[in-house]
Amino acid sequence: MPPQVYELRFKGAASATLAAGFEGCEVQTEGDETTVRAVVPDQSALQGMLSQVHAFGLDLLELRIVSGR
Numbered sequence: 001m002p003p004q005v006y007e008l009r010f011k012g013a014a015s016a017t018l019a020a021g022f023e024g025c026e027v028q029t030e031g032d033e034t035t036v037r038a039v040v041p042d043q044s045a046l047q048g049m050l051s052q053v054h055a056f057g058l059d060l061l062e063l064r065i066v067s068g069r
Helices: 016-020 043-055
Strands: 004-011 026-030 033-040 060-068
Touching (some): 033 043
Antiparallel strands (some): 004 060
8 A cells, every 4th residue: 555645533622642642643623523634654554543543532533535645
């Protein structure tokens, strides 16, 4: 899989601590939802991001590919 840009959207506003957990990603909060955007080099890295969402106990609303790189 070539690197792709993914967005993960979850319920809740990201605190500074939570945003730091997604180091190297663009984190934006709008209202009561947060979007994390990142270049994901492979499936393993994508699984790692999803594991972060699970570890933080976040409610994932959407996962989408924004573009290929």
